[in-house]
Amino acid sequence: MLAIANTYLQDGKYADADRFFNESIRMSEQAVGVSHPDVADSLEGYTILLRKQNRVSEVAKAEARAREIRAKNNPTRVPQ
Numbered sequence: 001m002l003a004i005a006n007t008y009l010q011d012g013k014y015a016d017a018d019r020f021f022n023e024s025i026r027m028s029e030q031a032v033g034v035s036h037p038d039v040a041d042s043l044e045g046y047t048i049l050l051r052k053q054n055r056v057s058e059v060a061k062a063e064a065r066a067r068e069i070r071a072k073n074n075p076t077r078v079p080q
Contacts, residue, residue, distance in 0.1 A: 001027055002042050009049050021046040040069040 005020035024042040032038050043066040050059045 006045055014053060017049050021049060035069050035072050037073050040066040
């Protein structure tokens with residue numbers, strides 16, 4: 001799902017990318033848990049889309065959640 005979302009993002013098909021990023025996040029949460037790095041990967045990709053769409057408040061929430069997940073999984077190396 002994440003690869004498909006990224007392809008749509010690169011092609012400028014933002015509505016499709018949004019749908020696939022959200023599906024990727026949902027499926028990752030169900031498959032590996034809400035605090036798994038795969039969820040953070042999907043969230044980080046989603047923030048790129050959100051920035052392109054000027055959805056600033058959503059960017060902040062997604063970035064914060066991704067950072068939190070990264071911190072839980074690797075407390076010595078947290079992206080800024």
